[in-house]
Amino acid sequence: AQRVTQPEKLLSVFKGAPVELKCNYSYSGSPELFWYVQYSRQRLQLLLRHISRESIKGFTADLNKGETSFHLKKPFAQEEDSAMYYCALRGRETSGSRLTFGEGTQLTVNP
Amino acid sequence: NAGVMQNPRHLVRRRGQEARLRCSPMKGHSHVYWYRQLPEEGLKFMVYLQKENIIDESGMPKERFSAEFPKEGPSILRIQQVVRGDSAAYFCASSPLPSGGTDTQYFGPGTRLTVL
Numbered sequence: 001a002q003r004v005t006q007p008e009k010l011l012s013v014f015k016g017a018p019v020e021l022k023c024n025y026s027y028s029g030s031p032e033l034f035w036y037v038q039y040s041r042q043r044l045q046l047l048l049r050h051i052s053r054e055s056i057k058g059f060t061a062d063l064n065k066g067e068t069s070f071h072l073k074k075p076f077a078q079e080e081d082s083a084m085y086y087c088a089l090r091g092r093e094t095s096g097s098r099l100t101f102g103e104g105t106q107l108t109v110n111p
Numbered sequence: 112n113a114g115v116m117q118n119p120r121h122l123v124r125r126r127g128q129e130a131r132l133r134c135s136p137m138k139g140h141s142h143v144y145w146y147r148q149l150p151e152e153g154l155k156f157m158v159y160l161q162k163e164n165i166i167d168e169s170g171m172p173k174e175r176f177s178a179e180f181p182k183e184g185p186s187i188l189r190i191q192q193v194v195r196g197d198s199a200a201y202f203c204a205s206s207p208l209p210s211g212g213t214d215t216q217y218f219g220p221g222t223r224l225t226v227l
Binding site: 004006036043044045046049086096097098099100101102103104 | 114115142144146151152153154155156159166167169170202206214215216217218219220221
């Protein structure tokens with residue numbers, strides 16, 4: 001079975017502070033990990049995926065297979081980063097194309 | 112490209128009625144996924160369809176729920192004899208490529224179903 005855990009439902013930081021949204025997973029094969037973001041009144045959209053190894057809007061995430069984690073980080077949070085963030089996993093060996101989501105973390109960046 | 116379209120955005124039904132949720136994928140996408148989000152929970156996979164085929168329905172409840180993606184027209188998620196526990200947000204996603212390719216899933220705005 002595959003599972004994604006986001007231990008923090010709510011996370012609040014001040015503008016300019018570093019932010020880290022935690023994501024842990026369990027999966028026996030080679031996972032693909034994603035971060036999706038949902039801004040207020042907007043649809044869910046892909047923020048980044050581990051295979052791209054890219055930085056989007058200043059966010060980065062590194063897949064740590066030893067710790068089975070895919071934490072999302074940004075060194076200096078901005079107010080416009082306030083949103084709901086979902087970590088998701090795809091395990092092709094056992095479940096094809098479907099995504100397994102964590103329960104999400106609501107990030108609030110205060111001025 | 113207008114993106115994934117879902118309608119209606121809000122749907123209210125009484126217990127025992129039928130609910131039909133529609134999803135039009137992005138232009139050029141032939142793969143559709145349905146997810147359900149119960150209150151205070153993450154999105155849970157329900158079903159994966161290609162045109163005229165159900166590929167994976169392992170997340171669908173065994174009774175009352177069905178899905179289709181006809182050759183022409185939108186994908187339909189159908190819930191018969193709705194109960195209060197069906198109240199949730201239902202999201203559709205589409206992707207351009209089959210498994211094994213770079214198949215980012217693009218999400219629609221969701222349909223919020225309320226069962227009275």
